[in-house]
Amino acid sequence: MTKNDRKNAYLYCMFRDEQYALYDNYAKKNGLSMKTLLVLNALYYAKDGMTQKEICQKTFNSKQTVNLIIKNMLQEKYVTIEENPADKRNKFVKMTEKGRTYAKDTVVHITWAEDTAMSLFTPEEQEQLIELSRRFTKNLTDLINSSQEEDEI
Template sequence: MDHEVALQLSAFNKLYKELDELYHDFAKHCGISDCAFWILYSVQESVEPYTQKDLSEIWSFSRQTVNSALKNLEADDYIELVPLPGNRKNKEIVLTQKGKNYAEEHVMPLMEAEQNAFGKLTDEERSEFLRLTQKHISLLRTETNAILES
């Protein structure tokens, strides 16, 4: 392995873990699990309804993890699960009034901080960051798929 590539990859992985830890600490400060935080975040930011399956796919959490977080959020009266028309199996995740208040107090400040931080990058930097991240994920997916298929 190329030594310079190994050093850069190590630096990238540390930065990724630092970012992950930042979000973990924020969720912990809010008194909820990471998964519960991302559920509230997703429902707060979206105009489209989300189901358990949607959130599992979007955030790469297992269905069991999402199900457990949803049960806790429902028990705490932050969300309600509303059957979708014509499909009683899939349920839309809807914030209750308590959930809306909680999201406004805890989730929105983080969303605003993210937007402020990302907005301090230039248009070109944001585009390049997204382009390179997408490219890296695509290349890594190709490499890992090759390992998994062998």
Template sequence: MQEQITQQLASLNQNDKILNELYHNYAASVHLSDTAFWIFYIAWTQGDGCTQKELCEAWAYSRQTVNTALKNLEKQGYIKLAFTEGNRKSKQILFTGRGKEFARKIILPLLEAERVSFGLLSEQERNDLILLSQKRTEFLKREIAKTLIAIAGEGKQKKKSE
């Protein structure tokens, strides 16, 4: 059983890596860093006005990584950052005319490719894939948290014995 799970995990992780590589190569082909590409993708799919904080929380990006990419995109004239009404701490990501045109050119064709490929699965397969992916992520989060606690405990024990 253990060996089977190990082989299945290797296959799953390899597929995840291939999927990540597909997006990385797409971003590189349109001359964007991975982070800048995902900012375009997220801002386009969520609509104008998503905030830096929302982007970081929903997509598990560090604020520093996003902030650096946003500043570069702003310098290039693709986006502008504007304070959210009534909140001087939160900034919205807004496309400029140039940014909208660029996003339309690079994101819309990708979204269509995603829709077509996902649509090749049955509705049940799509629902199962989403559910099982979410479940796997939650289980892995829990197990990694346990592992990190155990490692931290071992580190404390080691320091005491030194």
């Protein structure tokens, strides 16, 4: 590992943290936690609803976090929970009209900003960004989950 590798890792992680802070500040500005914003976003675009397990997978939140967010959204009547006739153990969480109205401006704006920011890259740059980010995430996951020590690398 070189000094340049360390510098670039620092810069990449700093940009990631800056993006995280952007989302967090945006959520707070709209009276939400970032985790709630992620759940609202997932449900807003899931016209037929989603199971809580699917929400966890899509938002990278724990079952407990998603369950608490859904309970709060149920109290506000932003969502309903419907049984899956094919599998009664899995229930679908669906946004109500009240929930869709509540989430619309916030979710549509952040989606527009993401889509527009990506559109400012060429198609080739978009592919590179996605592929390199995917590889970095996989490498990071593998290294975090490995038993190697830093002096072995």
